[in-house]
Amino acid sequence: MTIRHRFTGRTALVTGAGSGIGRAVALAFAAEGANVVVAGRRREPLDETVDLIERAGGKALAVTADVSAAADIQAAVDAAVEHFGSLDVAVNNAGVFRGGASLTDLPEEDWHTQLDINLTGAFLALRAQVRRMRTQPSGGAIVNIASNIGVHRRAPGIAAYAATKAAVSVLTRGAALDHIADGVRINAVSPGPVDTSMSLRPGETEAGRAERMRTDAPLGRVSTVEEVAAAVLYLASDDAASTVGTDLVVDGGATA
Structure with missing residues (x-):
């Protein structure tokens, strides 16, 4: 097996890195030589991610941050620069899901929570990250995590979540053109159902999800977090040097 080191000497900031896709992305960057700053609202899972990276021989730093607070995301960017000397890559993965209700039954609080974290959080993170990266001779690369549900998929019961993720995809394209x-370079990855608790519908078991995916996706299964991480690393790497403003869908063919 070929061992790649596409990010040796570079620093990557990953939000929502305490579990799921964010943790897998952080581990993948570290495995390819990056110094990794992991950010999220809860310290304990971030420390677990750092421990996994360090036990594998990598370097990592945990920063507690709420992406919906401008000061917090700026502090995470500053910590990356102060601790490792630069900010070369950022992955805006932090997100929340509040589903299972029609729009008329959705609590207003759930609307605002998803809007604040999924969309405003992406905007605040992009703003802070670009402001830093454009001062560096090497620039940088940013990958936003959107969702196939926000662009191509029917979305009963999750209209608010879908709206925020569709907006992240559009924000990505606009920001990419503004700052190339x-x-x-700014791009997005839109996963379909992934092997995390977030992909379970209300009251659904993992066995029920597996049965649903056998008919929902031509691949016949959910994607793994490692498969999503591989897409993220590609877009963040020099392999994708001419890829700008794209939204790479990773969903087993569900939207093909």
Whole structure:
């Protein structure tokens, strides 16, 4: 097996890195030589991610941050630069899901929570990250985590979540065009159902999800977090040097 080191000497910031896709992305960057800053609202799972990276011989730093607070995401960017000397890659993965209700039954609090974290959080993170990256001769690369549900999939009972993720995809394209001249490449990955608790519908078991996926996706299964991480690393790497403003769908063919 070929061992790749596409990110040796670079620093990557990953939000929502305490579990699921975010943790898998952080581990993948570290395995390819990056210094990794992991950010999230709860310290304990972040420390677990750091421990996994360090036990594998990598370097990592945990920063507690709420992406919906501008000061928190700026602090995470500053910590990356102060601790490792630069910010070369950022992955905006932090997100929440509040589903299972029609729009008329959705609590207003759930609407605002999803909007604040999924969309405003992506905006605040992009703003802070681009401001730093454009000062560096090497620029940088940013990958936002959107969702296939926000662009191509029917979305009964999850209209608010779908709206925020569709907005992240559009935000990605606009920001990419705004800042490619600054040397910052911005793209998105849109996963379909992934092997995490977030992909379970209300009251659904893992066995029920597996049965649903056998008919929902041509691949016949949910994607793994490692498969999503591989897509993220590709877009963040020099392999994708001419890829700008794209939204890479990883969903087993569900939206093909």
